[in-house]
Amino acid sequence: MPDVLALVQAAxxxxxxxxYGRFPGPGARVAVWxxxxxxxxxxxxxxxxxxxxxxxxxxxxxxxxxxxxxLSKEFTRLLVFAYSATALWGAVLVFFLxxxxxQFWNHMARIFGPSMWLYVGLFFVESFTLYLYYYGWxxxxxxxxxxxxxxxxxxxxxxxxxxxxxxxxxxxxxxxxPEGVTVAGLPEGMTTWNAIANATWIPINIHRMIAxxxxxxxxxxxxxxxxxxxxxxxxxxxxxxxxxxxxxxIAISTFIVLPFAxxxxxxxxxxxxxxxxxxxxxxxxxxxxxxxxxxxxxxFLAANYYLWLGMGRIPGAERFTxxxxxxxxVLIIGWIVWATPHTMIASREELMAMGGSHHPxxxxxxxxxxxxxxxxxxxLTTFLSFLLYRRANKRPTVSWAKAGTMxxxxxxxxxxxVVIFYGIYGYFVAALVRIGFSVYQVGAVLACIIGVTVxxxxxxxxxxxxxxxxxxxxxxxxxxALFVLAVTFTWLMGLMGFARSGIRQHWxxxxxxxxxxxxxxxxxxxxxxxxxxxxxxxxxxLVAFIFWLGGLAESAMAKSVAGPxxxxxxxxxxx
Amino acid sequence: xxxxxxxxxxxxxxxxxxxVAAYLLFKWGIAVLPPLVGFPSAPVPQSVVLQYMxxxxxxxxxxxxxxxxxxxxxxxxxxxxLVDANKRWLRATLLVLVPALxxxxxxxxSRPKVSAPLQLRSxxxxxxxxxxxxxxxxxxxxxxNPLRSRGTIEEHSREGRxxxxxxxxxxxxxxxxxKGHFAHGFSPTPLAFDDAGTIAQLTESFVFWRIAKGGxxxxxxGAPWNSAMPAWxxxxxxxxxxxxxxxxxxxxxxxxxxxxxxxxxxxxxHE
Numbered sequence: 001m002p003d004v005l006a007l008v009q010a011a012x013x014x015x016x017x018x019x020y021g022r023f024p025g026p027g028a029r030v031a032v033w034x035x036x037x038x039x040x041x042x043x044x045x046x047x048x049x050x051x052x053x054x055x056x057x058x059x060x061x062x063x064x065x066x067x068x069x070x071l072s073k074e075f076t077r078l079l080v081f082a083y084s085a086t087a088l089w090g091a092v093l094v095f096f097l098x099x100x101x102x103q104f105w106n107h108m109a110r111i112f113g114p115s116m117w118l119y120v121g122l123f124f125v126e127s128f129t130l131y132l133y134y135y136g137w138x139x140x141x142x143x144x145x146x147x148x149x150x151x152x153x154x155x156x157x158x159x160x161x162x163x164x165x166x167x168x169x170x171x172x173x174x175x176x177x178p179e180g181v182t183v184a185g186l187p188e189g190m191t192t193w194n195a196i197a198n199a200t201w202i203p204i205n206i207h208r209m210i211a212x213x214x215x216x217x218x219x220x221x222x223x224x225x226x227x228x229x230x231x232x233x234x235x236x237x238x239x240x241x242x243x244x245x246x247x248x249x250i251a252i253s254t255f256i257v258l259p260f261a262x263x264x265x266x267x268x269x270x271x272x273x274x275x276x277x278x279x280x281x282x283x284x285x286x287x288x289x290x291x292x293x294x295x296x297x298x299x300f301l302a303a304n305y306y307l308w309l310g311m312g313r314i315p316g317a318e319r320f321t322x323x324x325x326x327x328x329x330v331l332i333i334g335w336i337v338w339a340t341p342h343t344m345i346a347s348r349e350e351l352m353a354m355g356g357s358h359h360p361x362x363x364x365x366x367x368x369x370x371x372x373x374x375x376x377x378x379x380l381t382t383f384l385s386f387l388l389y390r391r392a393n394k395r396p397t398v399s400w401a402k403a404g405t406m407x408x409x410x411x412x413x414x415x416x417x418v419v420i421f422y423g424i425y426g427y428f429v430a431a432l433v434r435i436g437f438s439v440y441q442v443g444a445v446l447a448c449i450i451g452v453t454v455x456x457x458x459x460x461x462x463x464x465x466x467x468x469x470x471x472x473x474x475x476x477x478x479x480x481a482l483f484v485l486a487v488t489f490t491w492l493m494g495l496m497g498f499a500r501s502g503i504r505q506h507w508x509x510x511x512x513x514x515x516x517x518x519x520x521x522x523x524x525x526x527x528x529x530x531x532x533x534x535x536x537x538x539x540x541x542l543v544a545f546i547f548w549l550g551g552l553a554e555s556a557m558a559k560s561v562a563g564p565x566x567x568x569x570x571x572x573x574x575x
Numbered sequence: 576x577x578x579x580x581x582x583x584x585x586x587x588x589x590x591x592x593x594x595v596a597a598y599l600l601f602k603w604g605i606a607v608l609p610p611l612v613g614f615p616s617a618p619v620p621q622s623v624v625l626q627y628m629x630x631x632x633x634x635x636x637x638x639x640x641x642x643x644x645x646x647x648x649x650x651x652x653x654x655x656x657l658v659d660a661n662k663r664w665l666r667a668t669l670l671v672l673v674p675a676l677x678x679x680x681x682x683x684x685s686r687p688k689v690s691a692p693l694q695l696r697s698x699x700x701x702x703x704x705x706x707x708x709x710x711x712x713x714x715x716x717x718x719x720n721p722l723r724s725r726g727t728i729e730e731h732s733r734e735g736r737x738x739x740x741x742x743x744x745x746x747x748x749x750x751x752x753x754k755g756h757f758a759h760g761f762s763p764t765p766l767a768f769d770d771a772g773t774i775a776q777l778t779e780s781f782v783f784w785r786i787a788k789g790g791x792x793x794x795x796x797g798a799p800w801n802s803a804m805p806a807w808x809x810x811x812x813x814x815x816x817x818x819x820x821x822x823x824x825x826x827x828x829x830x831x832x833x834x835x836x837x838x839x840x841x842x843x844x845h846e
């Protein structure tokens with residue numbers, strides 16, 4: 001014990017002298033990095049899950065279907081556990097920042113002090129709203145009280161979103177501080193609000209809101225997969241099969257719009273400072289985009305694979321089977337194009353044979369025109385998979401069914417044509433014009449998704465069923481596809497978060513406060529990937545524990561229902 | 576013949592055939608086929624072949640397993656090899672061959688070689704916010720080529736041609752394709768300006784920075800040893816550098832990348 005105290009004292013002394021504290025073992029930077037990353041992963045989860053908890057609860061209320069209500073409550077049970085973990089890691093992060101980076105934290109506190117107080121106040125409100133929402137579930141489960149309960153869910157989302165926006169203000173300030181800020185603080189006439197509403201604040205807010213829903217859906221789907229594999233009865237398997245489908249549906253349908261939000265963020269970063277933009281897209285962070293392309297390819301394939309396997313349990317889906325292999329081929333080609341590096345890793349002999357580090361034929365796949373085209377076509381293909389899945393067991397009865405389907409097909413053809421046309425045309429125009437083409441490509445894809453969905457909703461209204469979906473009759477390997485989704489999303493989040501944060505290089509606050517610690521150099525990609533993988537392992541380990549707790553709480557509840565004398569084990573947030 | 580048809584109709588052998596076809600396409604097809612229809616090509620580096628093959632493998636595994644009946648048939652020969660009594664010799668052979676193959680690959684990857692190790696290279700390292708050229712500080716953000724608002728493009732291009740042929744030709748070549756007569760002595764080879772991925776992607780200020788500071792001025796991420804180009808600020812004037820930039824764009828036909836926000840240009844330039 002005296003040794004530990006001596007270590008803490010030594011750390012405090014060092015901090016006072018140099019502005020930086022020392023952390024035994026991996027060092028201060030890794031300590032803060034892990035605390036921030038794991039906190040962020042939990043925060044994304046606790047902000048994402050309430051979004052669809054309230055949506056599924058609403059579907060349950062309006063459709064008078066208790067299945068949705070049960071699903072919503074199950075989401076929220078995970079939330080109660082995850083919320084504590086978020087707060088704990090947040091506390092670890094703040095303690096690490098105050099002891100290891102005191103001068104930096106002092107600077108941040110000087111600028112953002114009032115927003116930090118507001119943050120803590122909202123945190124309280126959010127916590128109590130969550131507890132009311134969860135523990136009041138059975139009490140307010142009918143009539144107007146149920147609507148009041150749903151209102152609590154809405155408020156939970158509102159508080160959580162404001163809390164996230166405040167924290168986003170701090171981190172985006174570090175990337176894009178307003179002009180005139182110095183180490184001493186804000187210039188005359190500038191307020192905390194100006195520092196919060198900086199150049200990258202809105203793009204990050206949008207990107208994170210969508211990404212949280214994606215992440216929450218993926219983690220819930222992984223939970224359902226775990227429960228499916230552990231299920232002992234057909235009824236349980238059916239329920240968790242359905243839950244896995246809903247989680248996957250939410251994750252992928254929100255994921256489809258995420259690249260557009262990411263593109264907006266990247267553009268804003270580039271506009272704020274070209275050096276940061278080039279470091280991110282063309283400099284040493286550019287290899288992360290190849291890794292990202294590989295991982296997003298994995299996501300697209302895993303999601304489609306899950307849907308195609310799921311069609312095995314839908315009567316009538318067999319009529320779409322012949323098309324599946326062609327959709328797979330399109331996805332694979334899209335993946336290859338997206339992940340083809342522009343500058344290739346090659347030996348000296350290979351470089352000589354190519355005449356440089358760009359391949360004379362494959363180099364056309366290395367630029368944004370090809371990559372935007374590939375990703376948009378992958379998005380369209382994934383949307384088509386969803387559409388076929390949805391239509392599998394339905395026989396439309398409306399008189400215009402055939403014409404409607406043809407219009408839908410024409411929309412797909414047209415938007416694919418627009419995407420390919422601008423993809424090819426992009427090679428023949430200046431870079432600035434080419435950047436604008438991505439807007440047309442995205443517009444065509446979004447218009448197709450919206451148009452086809454609107455037609456489809458009207459088209460299958462009152463449709464005859466070809467047979468009920470046989471929930472629970474899903475191969476086990478489909479559940480592993482859901483695990484792949486969750487792990488890949490988590491890893492991607494860490495890697496791309498590093499890209500966003502790492503482009504500040506040796507600045508705590510870009511061109512305002514320099515990092516003069518021994519860890520000022522931006523870490524190499526391999527090192528960063530290792531640290532991020534450790535974060536992913538810590539997060540997934542804790543999530544596995546939470547999943548187990550979720551099952552434990554449920555079995556305790558089942559026992560208490562079965563016999564009033566049975567003892568109820570106490571669990572964190574238990575029932 | 577029916578036997579062959581039966582084999583080709585089996586998912587396991589289909590998967591094997593697809594893998595082999597994919598390897599042939601990536602390893603040799605990409606190098607050989609495009610030139611037949613007039614597109615230049617070259618052998619694909621091993622790292623990219625490996626990446627493509629992993630992609631193909633994932634696709635093939637999805638293909639054989641997304642349909643329950645096909646998945647069961649795909650596993651039949653694997654199960655038979657692992658379990659059937661009459662496959663004992665095949666089993667024993669694989670038991671020796673597979674670890675031997677893995678061992679050989681591990682040995683081949685780790686044995687000392689004469690060639691330099693492969694490395695990731697940043698082709699477009701981020702420029703600094705400002706640079707000092709011959710004692711003058713120049714802000715790069717928003718910086719435009721000053722010669723474009725002075726004299727005529729033909730005049731500057733002619734001057735740029737002179738500078739290029741006196742200084743750049745030996746490495747970057749007569750056709751701006753990076754194949755000058757010294758080019759074969761460098762690794763990495765000099766940039767090809769006719770490539771859609773080099774100056775076509777860059778602002779003129781970026782090209783100015785690269786020419787003025789050369790290999791010695793590359794930031795850490797670019798690593799100075801990744802370019803043998805001299806710092807041309809020691810040999811050329813600012814105007815000569817700007818004129819050679821105009822020549823590069825005029826001759827290659829590319830448009831320089833423009834700045835997105837016009838107002839940024841106001842504060843930019845020499846200080």
